Amino acid sequence: MNTFDTIASRRSIRKFLDKPLSDEITRRILNAAILAPSGKNRQPWYFIVIKEDKREQMVKAMRAGIEKHKARGEKIGSSENSTRIMEQAPVTIFVFNPYEDNHKKRSTSGLMNVVDVQSVGAAIQNMHLAAQDLGIGALWICDVFYAYDELCDWLGQKKQMIAAVSFGYPDEQPGARPRKSLDEVTLWL
Ligand SMILES: Cc1cc2nc3c(=O)[nH]c(=O)nc-3n(C[C@H](O)[C@H](O)[C@H](O)COP(=O)(O)O)c2cc1C
Numbered sequence: 001m002n003t004f005d006t007i008a009s010r011r012s013i014r015k016f017l018d019k020p021l022s023d024e025i026t027r028r029i030l031n032a033a034i035l036a037p038s039g040k041n042r043q044p045w046y047f048i049v050i051k052e053d054k055r056e057q058m059v060k061a062m063r064a065g066i067e068k069h070k071a072r073g074e075k076i077g078s079s080e081n082s083t084r085i086m087e088q089a090p091v092t093i094f095v096f097n098p099y100e101d102n103h104k105k106r107s108t109s110g111l112m113n114v115v116d117v118q119s120v121g122a123a124i125q126n127m128h129l130a131a132q133d134l135g136i137g138a139l140w141i142c143d144v145f146y147a148y149d150e151l152c153d154w155l156g157q158k159k160q161m162i163a164a165v166s167f168g169y170p171d172e173q174p175g176a177r178p179r180k181s182l183d184e185v186t187l188w189l
Contacts, residue, residue, distance in 0.1 A: 006132050011177070012177070014174075015171040017169040021090045021136065025134055026049060026091055029134070030047055031130075032127055033126050033130075036122035038119030038123075039115035040115075042099065044097045044098065044116035046095070046097070047093050047095055048093065048096070048157070051091055055086070055087065055092070059083055061147055062083045062146070063083060063147075065149065065151065066147060077143060078143055079147075082141050082144075083143070091166070093165050094144070094161065095120055095161075095163050095164070095165070096157055097117065097159060097162055099160075100160035101158060102148075102152055131167055136170075137169065137170030137172075141163060144161065145161075148161060151164075
């Protein structure tokens with residue numbers, strides 16, 4: 001697929017077939033991630049791959065976090081739906097920024113963190129495009145923030161969690177989601 005076709009045909013996939021993903025495919029997706037550009041070439045990413053054998057524990061941590069929000073009467077957004085998707089996906093990759101302590105502590109690096117988070121975003125997008133090229137569906141998940149502490153504790157991570165991405169063979173072919181028009185979001189001076 002050429003790059004424009006890959007970009008245009010990618011969709012967030014929220015239904016996966018009950019079919020494992022080979023480690024080779026997962027590695028190819030991760031290799032695409034680490035080719036992303038990064039501010040000062042800091043490569044501020046660290047990936048933790050969760051496969052089916054650890055999925056139940058991951059979902060347990062997610063649900064524990066969500067329950068805490070519920071008990072406090074707080075909104076839980078789409079987190080329960082995202083959890084169900086993570087429960088289905090054969091692979092979920094958590095992405096951390098190894099330069100930044102987790103959100104419980106004050107940021108020491110200020111704007112550099114903004115740069116690092118952009119770099120991690122590029123890596124995550126590369127994973128999505130690589131997956132699309134390989135016929136693998138992906139879902140970018142920030143609902144993991146509803147269980148930030150629970151997931152970091154379970155994963156034994158003290159660094160900044162940025163997102164998770166679930167991968168699997170797609171069991172749906174959604175149409176393109178709406179986009180603002182180019183005119184709406186562009187100013188040519
Ligand atoms: C930073 C980020 C966080 C996201 N978090 C979630 C999420 O937690 N759960 C979910 O179902 N989708 C999540 N998405 C997917 C978006 O809902 C999706 O990209 C958007 O609706 C556009 O649809 P498309 O990806 O099919 O073009 C996230 C996407 C991004 C970029």
